[in-house]
Amino acid sequence: MSKEKIVINPEFWDIIPQDYRDLVDHATYGKSDRGWKDVGSSTELIAEHSLCAGCPESIAFRHIMASIPAPEDTVMVGSTGCTSLVFPMVAVQNIHSLFGNQNAIATGLKRALAYRFPNQVKDVIVLAGDGATVDIGLDMTLQSWFRQEKFTTICFDNELYANTGGQESGLMQKGFVAKMAPQGKKFEKVRLPEIARESGCAYVAVLTTSKPSLVERVVKQAVLIAREIGPTYLQIYTPCILEIGKQSMEGLQEMRDSESAGERFKFREFITPEAQAFIDDMNAKKKADKLAASANN
């Protein structure tokens, strides 16, 4: 699927909505060097979403949509939660799955795409909240990693069920008291990144969305490794400012606090030697291309 397959009849151009025309004229489809640097001067692949004012999840969404290497050849699989409020506003093909079975859907989708388009690269990205990834869909999440399915799983970790009022989730930190979990969490936060590494993920990263350049590097690596090597997993902290009692402008500071040394979202990544060799090889090629381009100039 590419943009060229949908050509608007010039006769109808004046009745096409402005948002759509902006996407056709100014979006970054088909550019191999797209990244967050394009944000602000090009149309983003996400429009007027319905998340709360100041929601860090929407910052994460913007950074991820700006970083996906090939949006025209990407299918995203979402799940129930705040993310499902955004997917109708995203200009990338996407599927809404039932709560928890997003990795099973992505498995079937990836296999079908490989069968239907054997000579093209198709990326599948699962993007779900912590409830869908770790509590309700843990079976499907783990099984897809055991089977070495080649797609990226991104977990938006807000440490509780924010959409339904603040119930306890497996990724909530120990002792945290939420609106609908008044006794406090009794056991530790599930160590899913370590579980992912042991389950066969080729690349695992834990981060917050406070640095767009880091999000871009990590998302690109995860998608490219998932194309060639095996499953990848990203866990991104997107605090729910309403449920942890913060103001709309305090989300960024909350993320920065939680990624300082010794905190639970300190940036860490696990990468298999095979995936590391692939990334080193790719970076070396990029460097050589740059050198050749500057020599030609």
Next chain:
Amino acid sequence: MYYVAEINEEACVANKGCRLCIMYCPEANCIMMNDEKKVAFVVESRCKGCELCVVVCDAAKHKAITMQDR
């Protein structure tokens, strides 16, 4: 009445490469670059008034963004 951000074009340092408000605005296509003037501007119909841009701009001591009632 709406509560929206407004950028003071004289104080904005986007011509020096600053993209802080554009990077951290939670709304897509809300704070954009004016490529001719090299300053950022707010698309008011998309601004939800969260003040995150004011926080990051003030933290960098540019103080170019203020909140306005419209």
